Structure formats: structure tokens, C-alpha cells
Amino acid sequence: MKKTKRLYNDKYIKRVQNVVGLILVFGIWFVLSNYTDIPNLYLPSPQEIIACFIKYSEDIPRHIISSMYRIVIGFSIGSLLGILMGLMIGWSKNVRNTLEPLVEFIRPMPPLALIPLFILWFGIGNKSKIIVIAFGAWVVLVVNTIEAVRNVDPLYIDAAKSLGAKTGDILRTVLIPAITPEIIAGIRVVAANSFGMCVAAEFMGTEAGFGYMIIEGRRFIMTDLLLVGVLLITISSMLVNGLIKLIERRITKWVPRREE
Structure with missing residues (x-):
């Protein structure tokens, strides 16, 4: 009590x-x-930001939907591919010897520096933006998953084998539960990064999205609109992070946590 x-x-x-x-x-x-x-041009007041929200209230949902569409698809594709490839590389020696050099070669490449190349290959539309986000998510999570698999205590795997567990059983009952907390931590990092990569890709050209709002604010020297775009990114990112934390608590109930 x-x-x-x-x-x-x-x-x-x-x-x-x-x-x-x-x-x-x-x-x-x-x-x-x-x-x-301090001039309002440099620091608009909270009242001006609220007024700007109200002024553009009809357009804001369109910008949110456009960016979140790119983020969700790119984040999902990149995360899925990164986790699956990381799991294979971390678990199988043959796959590791084949693919790990490729991962180590690609890992230092900054996704933002590749945006012009992706636009050249896939056009200025959603496809190039989604691929930028997916690439950024993949790079982080493939490395994160490889390290998570390597950090699993071999004693747990040996104990499962001694009890007659097959590879599928070991993956399902030992490996995946052991690496889930680390993977979710990586997913939270990737989710936050995805917003930044989406905005950077939108800076290169788009008709709607968070990046469009920021570019328009800069173009017409409307600092209030620029900050509205930044605040929308912040709020959306916080909501996504909160959702991931909620899912984490539900699927990793066995993990001890410090009382908050």
C-alpha cells in the first residue's frame, strides 16, 4: 500500500x-x-504563432498528411529490411562473412548527402523522399540489430540447444526476446531521425509537407510560419515516440525498468 x-x-x-x-x-x-x-522577425510571440496556426488551419492537415505518409512508409520499409538483414547477419556466420563488408562500406554514407543522387535516380516526387528515409532507417537498424544479436549471452543459446531446441525455437524463444529492447531503442532513434530526413528531402522540392511550410516561411520572411512548421515536426515526433514507448511497454513486460 x-x-x-x-x-x-x-x-x-x-x-x-x-x-x-x-x-x-x-x-x-x-x-x-x-x-x-528583439524584433518579431527574429522571435515571433506565442500569440503570433497561435494566430498563424489559425490562419493556416485549413492547409496544415494537408502538410501533416503529406509528410507523415512519406515518413511512415519510408520508416516501415527501412526498419523491416534493417532488422531482417541485421538478424541474418548476426545469426549466420556465412551471411555475416558475405554481407557485413557491404554494410560496413555503406554505413558511413550520410543519407542527406545522397538526396541529390536519389532525386536523379527516382525523380523529385514521393519515391525519392521515401527512399531517403528508408535508407536512413535501414543503416541504423541493420547495425543496431547485428550488435544486439552479438550481445546475447551464448549460454542462453547453448542451454536451449542442450534441451533439444531447434533453430526456429531458439530464434523465437531466446534470441528475439533478448534483442527486442535494443531494437526498440534503435527504432525510437530512427523514428526521430526520419522526420529530419523527410524535411531535408522536402527542401529539395515538394508541394506539401513540413519542409514546404519551412521553405515558404523562409521565402516570404514569415518567421511565424517557419516556426509553425518546426512545432508541427516536434509535436508529431513526440507523438510517434510516445506511441513507440507505449508499444514497448506492452511487448517487453518482462524487462525490469527503473521506477519513474
Whole structure:
């Protein structure tokens, strides 16, 4: 009973601290933008940002849908391919000897530097943007999964083999549960990176999306519109991260966690 009460109090205190932190940030922003000599061109006030949200409220859903479409598809394809390839390389010595040199060669390539090349190959449309995001996700997760497999204690695998477990059983009951927490941690990193790669790809040319809003804000010197685009990216990324954390808690209930 005491432990439950303490946990409740800790969660309540944490929420209060979170709210206080947000109020502090917005309070400083409000004061700097309204009661100092900083021009609104450099730092629009919260009121101007809200007014901009309202002004473009009809267009904002279109921009969100356009970017999230690219992010979700690219992130999903890259994550799936990265995890599957990483699992094969980490598990099979023959596959590792064949494919790991290729992975090590590709890994240092910055995805953003390849955007012009992908546009040349696949055009200025959604395809090149999705491939940029997928490539960035694949690079991170293939390496992440390889290392996760290597970090599994061989004693667990040997114990399963001694009990007569076949390869499929070992993968299903030992390896995959053991590497899942590390993979999900990698997925959270990739999800956040995907927003940045999407915006960078959209900078090269698009008719809708987060990057389009930022480019339009810069082109017409509308700092409020630019910041609205940045805030939409931040909020969307936080929501995706929260969803991944929720899924993580549900599928890794056996993993001990520090009390928050």
C-alpha cells in the first residue's frame, strides 16, 4: 500500500514538474518576444504563432498528411529490411562473412548527402523522399540489430540447444526476446531521425509537407510560419515516440525498468 502510494506521489510530482518546465519555457518566450527589443522577425510571440496556426488551419492537415505518409512508409520499409538483414547477419556466420563488408562500406554514407543522387535516380516526387528515409532507417537498424544479436549471452543459446531446441525455437524463444529492447531503442532513434530526413528531402522540392511550410516561411520572411512548421515536426515526433514507448511497454513486460 505504501509503495503504491509512493509511486502515485512520484508520478504526480513528475507531472507537476513537467508542467512547471513548460510554463517556464513559454513564460521566458512570452517575455522576450513582448517586453524586449528583439524584433518579431527574429522571435515571433506565442500569440503570433497561435494566430498563424489559425490562419493556416485549413492547409496544415494537408502538410501533416503529406509528410507523415512519406515518413511512415519510408520508416516501415527501412526498419523491416534493417532488422531482417541485421538478424541474418548476426545469426549466420556465412551471411555475416558475405554481407557485413557491404554494410560496413555503406554505413558511413550520410543519407542527406545522397538526396541529390536519389532525386536523379527516382525523380523529385514521393519515391525519392521515401527512399531517403528508408535508407536512413535501414543503416541504423541493420547495425543496431547485428550488435544486439552479438550481445546475447551464448549460454542462453547453448542451454536451449542442450534441451533439444531447434533453430526456429531458439530464434523465437531466446534470441528475439533478448534483442527486442535494443531494437526498440534503435527504432525510437530512427523514428526521430526520419522526420529530419523527410524535411531535408522536402527542401529539395515538394508541394506539401513540413519542409514546404519551412521553405515558404523562409521565402516570404514569415518567421511565424517557419516556426509553425518546426512545432508541427516536434509535436508529431513526440507523438510517434510516445506511441513507440507505449508499444514497448506492452511487448517487453518482462524487462525490469527503473521506477519513474
